[in-house]
Amino acid sequence: MPDPGLSPAQSSPPSASSSAPPARPPLPGPPSLPFPSAHPAAPAEPAAPDGVPAPPHPELARILRGPSGLGTAALSLARRPEPPALPVPPAPAEGTPIPGLYHHPVPEPDAARVAEVSRRIKEWAVDEVDLFPDEWEGDFDGFSVGRYMVACHPDAPTIDHLMIATRLMVAENAVDDCYCEDHGGSPIGLGSRLLLAHTALDPLHTTSEYAPGWAESLGSDAPRRAYRSAMAYFVQSATASQADRYRHDMARLHMGYLAEAAWAETDHVPEVWEYLAMRQFNNFRPCPTITDTVGGYELPADLHAQPAMQRVIALAGNATTIVNDLYSYTKELASPGKHLNLPVVIAEREGLSDKDAYLKAVEVHNDLMRAFEAEAAELAAACPVPTVLRFLKGVAVWVDGNHYWHQTNTYRYSLPDFW
Ligand SMILES: CC(C)=CCC/C(C)=C(\C)COP(=O)(O)OP(=O)(O)O
Numbered sequence: 001m002p003d004p005g006l007s008p009a010q011s012s013p014p015s016a017s018s019s020a021p022p023a024r025p026p027l028p029g030p031p032s033l034p035f036p037s038a039h040p041a042a043p044a045e046p047a048a049p050d051g052v053p054a055p056p057h058p059e060l061a062r063i064l065r066g067p068s069g070l071g072t073a074a075l076s077l078a079r080r081p082e083p084p085a086l087p088v089p090p091a092p093a094e095g096t097p098i099p100g101l102y103h104h105p106v107p108e109p110d111a112a113r114v115a116e117v118s119r120r121i122k123e124w125a126v127d128e129v130d131l132f133p134d135e136w137e138g139d140f141d142g143f144s145v146g147r148y149m150v151a152c153h154p155d156a157p158t159i160d161h162l163m164i165a166t167r168l169m170v171a172e173n174a175v176d177d178c179y180c181e182d183h184g185g186s187p188i189g190l191g192s193r194l195l196l197a198h199t200a201l202d203p204l205h206t207t208s209e210y211a212p213g214w215a216e217s218l219g220s221d222a223p224r225r226a227y228r229s230a231m232a233y234f235v236q237s238a239t240a241s242q243a244d245r246y247r248h249d250m251a252r253l254h255m256g257y258l259a260e261a262a263w264a265e266t267d268h269v270p271e272v273w274e275y276l277a278m279r280q281f282n283n284f285r286p287c288p289t290i291t292d293t294v295g296g297y298e299l300p301a302d303l304h305a306q307p308a309m310q311r312v313i314a315l316a317g318n319a320t321t322i323v324n325d326l327y328s329y330t331k332e333l334a335s336p337g338k339h340l341n342l343p344v345v346i347a348e349r350e351g352l353s354d355k356d357a358y359l360k361a362v363e364v365h366n367d368l369m370r371a372f373e374a375e376a377a378e379l380a381a382a383c384p385v386p387t388v389l390r391f392l393k394g395v396a397v398w399v400d401g402n403h404y405w406h407q408t409n410t411y412r413y414s415l416p417d418f419w
């Protein structure tokens with residue numbers, strides 16, 4: 001059942017320029033799973049040469065191997081050698097992958113989907129939430145969020161499903177940019193801003209005297225309008241537990257922003273492990289963990305909560321976020337003040353040169369990626385439930401799509417001259 005989210009009274013617009021979504025029928029149900037039913041079962045496999053143990057079950061072997069059609073190699077959960085096995089042709093992406101970075105190239109995202117998501121997200125940003133002033137339009141377009149989300153969610157059954165992820169991605173970045181970073185953000189007063197914005201995701205339940213003031217506040221700046229609207233769309237399609245999962249992940253994210261801000265206020269450079277702890281919260285995690293909603297199915301709450309699943313999700317989120325630290329390194333060096341990222345913290349705390357610290361950060365990323373893949377494969381073998389397998393694959397594909405977007409987003413990112 002979709003999460004009711006904001007009650008009608010709570011979600012009614014504070015003004016004519018509401019950002020609540022128009023009522024529309026629920027999204028079509030989940031597509032038939034591409035794995036168990038679409039293909040005949042493959043025979044059991046011996047242990048793979050790259051060390052992935054032979055799964056105990058022929059159907060599981062095929063699922064871990066992933067779809068076998070042209071351009072589907074990135075959907076495999078098993079560890080893959082680099083470069084990827086033929087017959088996947090190299091993706092004609094611009095941008096250079098970081099040398100030595102363990103990653104999986106993905107097929108070019110579907111151009112028609114990218115165009116339609118890009119068109120619709122701009123319309124939403126401009127007409128529904130009044131997200132940015134004219135002078136930020138270039139940055140909005142340069143973010144290429146349509147390409148990002150189509151690459152990360154190749155199993156989304158429809159454009160409507162892709163839009164759920166795309167609106168949330170834009171809203172999350174609006175909060176980061178406008179509250180924390182380079183579009184007017186500051187550590188000063190961040191806790192108050194984040195908490196009040198969080199109520200656009202996790203509504204205030206209060207008396208009739210105080211509710212209107214709160215409801216009006218949700219329209220008072222672009223980050224809150226974006227959170228309110230993106231969340232209202234999301235809860236139309238999410239179950240109550242999926243919405244609860246998302247709220248929890250966003251609370252984690254906001255806690256991470258606060259630790260980063262606290263260190264920035266005093267120019268403190270944390271220990272490397274402390275930085276990694278902060279970055280586990282200030283993290284892409286809320287994006288891959290909606291893969292089931294975007295795919296039109298649900299990973300049940302009790303399976304999501306299993307410690308092994310939580311560890312896989314955390315490792316995946318950490319790998320994706322260190323990818324950001326590596327690709328955004330030069331952008332952050334050029335920004336005012338000291339911007340913490342893993343290479344910067346390693347250099348300072350471990351007394352390494354910029355280059356050696358960067359290369360060590362690449363190794364940290366690679367270790368996280370390998371741990372994620374090994375533990376995902378282990379969990380898939382131990383718990384071969386179709387929703388678990390599909391969710392694990394969705395997270396793995398999100399990780400690959402996230403790398404693709406960072407590599408190819410030459411508007412935002414460029415590599416240092418270390419090789
Ligand atoms: C989309 C989302 C949940 C983002 C949350 C945290 C975040 C903004 C990142 C993990 C990206 O890191 P960063 O703030 O360093 O982004 P840029 O390097 O400025 O692209």
Ligand SMILES: [Mg+2]
Pocket residue numbers: 324325328329332341
């Ligand atoms: Mg960054």
